Amino acid sequence: MALYLLVLGVCVLVIGGVLAILLTSGTPRYRTEPEDLLNLFDKALESEINETEWNAIIGYPIRHNEYLDGVRRRAGRLMDQHGRHWQLAQGKSLLDKEGKAELQALRDHLAAHTALHRP
Template identity: 65%
Template sequence: MTLYLLVFAVCMLVIGSVLAVLMLSRTPRYLTRPEDLLALFTKALDNNVSETEWNTIIGYPIRHDEFLEGVRRRALRVMDEHGRHGRAQRGGQLLDSEGQEELKAMRDHLNARTELRKAALNNKTSR
């Protein structure tokens, strides 16, 4: 009977520990950074991105930064209007020429904004 109670207590301890860990842990969150979007746009302009990778990053809402969410929505609109669905897997371009021009302008704008924010942060920390 003692062995039974010992095994029961150990099992309850293990199950209770697992439940406590599950209840106290948070759901992992993916935070899209400007660098992630810049890298994706560069890969798309170089024809090195798959449609799946594009949809994975652009299809995930960005809730922590309103500006990045606007950029994501514009990129989604560019894909809807100028995307060549299915051609990227066959070695073609993800976007037509007009879509690539819009994406290049978005990338340049995002890059300039990111550099300005970094410069502003460096000025604040150097004071």
């Protein structure tokens, strides 16, 4: 009987500890900042990005900043209009020439906006 109570006590202690840790730890949050988008655009312009990395950032809504979310949506539309998914596997660019030009303009606009609003 004593062994049963000892095992029960250890199990309750372990399960209770795990539950306490899970309840007190917060949910991890990812905040996309302007620097993240600028780095992503630079990689896309230099053809150093894969489609998964692009979709991981562009496909995730930015709820804390409406301007950044607009830039993200515009970049997503650029991919829809000018994306060349089939050529990425061959080591070529993710976007065609017109798409790269528009992405460069979007990148420059975001960089100027970010520099203007930094303290």
